[in-house]
Amino acid sequence: MASERIDVLGLPVDDVDMSTAIGRIAGFIASKSMHQVVTADASMVVTASMDSEFLAIAKAAAMVTSDGAGILWASRKLGLGIRNKCSGVDLAERIVSESVQRGWRIFFFGAAPGVAALAATEMQNRYPGCNIVGTRDGYFDASAGASVAAEIAGCQPDIVLVALGIPKQEKWISMYGNLTGAKVCIGVGGTLDVFSGTVQRAPVWMQKRGLEWFYRLTSDPRQLRNRIQKQKLLPKFVGMVLKASR
Ligand code: UDP
Secondary structure, three states, X not given: OXXXXXXXXXXXXXXXXXXXXXXXXXXXXXXXXXXXXEEEOHHHHHHHHHOHHHHHHHHHOOEEEEOOHHHHHHHHHHOOOOOOOOOHHHHHHHHHHHHHHHOOOEEEEEOOOOHHHHHHHHHHHHOOOOOEEEEEOOOOOHHHHHHHHHHHHOOOOOEEEEEOOOOHHHHHHHHHHHHHOOOEEEEOOOHHHHHHOOOOOXXXXXXXXXXXXXXXXXXXXXXXXHHHHHHOHHHHHHHXXXXXXX
């Protein structure tokens, strides 16, 4: 399926489904340079409208997928024609499963100490033979960005899944992603928490209705402050969409 880049209130989004996204990633891996992949949710549209550095990074990304229900709702309201969804957590899991056959070398970077390693163990149980070549937590001094990238490069990954939260992960990839030697760096938010079992995914019926954020808000008290901060962006997002649709 061909895809086009669609402007969602300033944020560019590629209307790609999972198999198209995986096909593109395979192409990136076969190339010579680092490609940044962004998985865009509703909060990101608001962040991009307030943070010009972040917006420039998203515009320069090799691929921006639509993470979920918020973007699809905005697309319907604004008649933008986005039909596909490819969330960070689903894309990351598919990449891990593809690595069994394709041999892609994957690095898990981010989340609290111990979580990335636990996520790797869980994925190795779920997808025997998957190729996770290293893990590292996401808590480090701001001045250590380049040395963390060099540490990751030592494992020679093809793909780095960067789970530092929005917009930190996109900014880190833009600054240091090329120092990892990987061909693909993807910002995946809370994915490693989900993989590790530290955070449960919402029941499927809630995922289908776009209520995963609500489930996580109520089920993960450790991240409550972070989540509440993020949920404050949602009314702004709704306001932006309704204003633009008038
Ligand atoms: N995180 C991290 N380093 C930081 C800040 C956050 O590794 O300096 C991790 C955090 O532990 C969590 C993830 O980043 O695993 C953020 O998850 P969230 O679902 O909040 O991401 P977002 O919704 O912003 O994509």
